[in-house]
Amino acid sequence: MFETLQPMPADAILGLIAEHRDDPRPEKIDLGVGVYRDAEGRTPILNSVKKAERRLLDSQDSKAYLGTAGAPQFNAGIQDLTFADSVDAERLVTIQTPGGSGSLRVAAGLLLRARQSVSVWVSEPTWANHIPLLGGAGLELKPHPYYDTDRHVINVDAMLDTLRKAPVGDVVLLHACCHNPSGLDPTEDEWRAIVGVIAERELLPFIDMAYQGFARGVDEDAFVIRELAARVPELVVSNSCSKNFGLYRDRVGSLSFLAADAASRDVVSSQANNYVRTLYSMPPDHGAAVVSMILADAALRGEWLDEVTAMRARLEAMRSLLNDALQARNPSRDFSHLMRATGMFCFLGISPEEVQRLKKEFGVYMVDSSRINVAGITEQNVGYLADAIAAVV
Ligand SMILES: Cc1ncc(COP(=O)(O)O)c(C=O)c1O
Structure with a gap:
């Protein structure tokens, strides 16, 4: 063989x-x-993480399976961190995933369950692993202009021109903050213009947020997600807790879908859970349990x-x-x-x-x-x- x-x-x-x-x-x-x-x-291992791990060691009384979506408290905590109160919770579903990469991979699979062929616009350049990860899953990736290598700025006009010509229904992958590799993010006004074109062209925004808190602040870095949540019917968000919680090897991430209404949210949720079952069955627990403990405890959250x-x-x-x-x-x-x-x-x-x-x-x-x-x-x-x-x- x-x-x-x-x-x-x-x-x-x-x-x-x-x-x-x-x-x-x-x-x-x-x-x-x-x-x-x-x-x-x-x-380093963050102090807030060490403290939560110690508490977890004393308080955890079972390692029984948690299910395809992982821990509900983790999912609620991440949902709050990502969306705050920008959207009607009835339209939202979040599942725990093995890191941000696992989240991106599940999202790719679900997009391909929804449609036979899916085109995703990605920034030129984008995170090197986006290409094999999403392309390898079967999505068709198309580059849109982003980084101007001569002037070292984002070429927002060229990006918008390209997106204005994108076919209705195409997907646009955006880095919520700390664009990898360039480090350059749109300003709030530029984000508003990008969101406007996405809404106008009826494109599906797919946001990768791997560095929440590393650009301007935990809330500030979710700006584009909250802008989109207020303007578009559907939205996909991949989160990673690898960097901002320093939990790289524990593989902690999540995938959120904002659906048009509660009924379609339930359908997407059932599809996501079913898909995960066929892929890796369930996400690892330890790191996510640490994150949900930190987010739910005022002192630990403050320290984090x-x-x-x-x-x-x-x-x-x-x-x-x-x-x-x-x-x-x-x-x-x-x-x-x-x-x-x-x-x-x-x-x-x-x-x-x-x-x-x-x-x-x-x-x-x-x-x-x-x-x-x-x-x-x-x-x-x-x-x-x-x-x-x-x-x-
Ligand atoms: C832009 C971007 N997305 C996603 C990830 C995935 O992170 P992980 O799978 O380690 O959580 C990374 C990691 O470097 C990244 O830079």
Whole structure:
């Protein structure tokens, strides 16, 4: 059987992690991997998470199956975090999923249950894994303009022009905040214009929110979702708790559907639960139990919000530190687009050859597009990093 299979190329990011790990140079820097890092370069377990885990250990009295939709308290907590009171709860259903990726995959399957062929507009560029994940599930992906690589801004007009020509009923995948890889999000006015075109063209918005709280704030980052919820009949939202709760390996996410009315919500809900049963049966519980405990307890929730604020502030500070250090070394080159980005990622804006030189000559690792994870920057390494970048550009 297996002799018919051919080996697959290694995942670019996983390959980069391995190369960085095997690099003996002590000054090496990893700006590739997509996890948050603190000032000591660690990806910590949040204090709120540790506390909830301890409580859970004492209070949990069963590991019996919970069902295809996971824990109802988790789903209610995430629904509140995502939609607040922007929409009639009777039109909403949320199911717990294995991470944001699991959520995207279930959404893809359901879209294809609803229609034989589905076209999804995705930003050019988008998160690298959107393409194999959603395309591999059978959706047809079509790029719309987004990042202007010369000016380092979002080309909103070109994006709107493309969406205005999209056939009625097509799906539009949007990053709610901290666009991965560019770090550039539309302003509130630009979001309103995008929402207007979606409503006008009767497109189905599909929102991927993997970084809630990392751009402007937990509520602020849900802006486009709440705008859409008020204006469109149907909406799909994928959430990930990997980054904002630091629960990467525990695989915590959710999928929400806003349906036209309560009756269609019930149909979508039954389809989602049925589909999950055929796919992985049920989501893992531990991380979601931790999240629902944090969201339901005022003190833990407050501590978690403070921890998200601290992560966001560190990302902002590191971006600014790098911008200042680059400016000091190379005043003729403008890196101020770093300051327009939010969240973990942005493009440095250098060529693939320069990216390779950074790796070979300086042990500075990033993907070829020059997307960097600013969480890999520290006060200790920023000088070395800026020297290295200035030497290759
Ligand atoms: C834009 C985007 N969506 C979804 C995900 C999925 O996250 P996970 O499956 O780890 O929860 C990520 C992770 O990097 C992401 O960047």
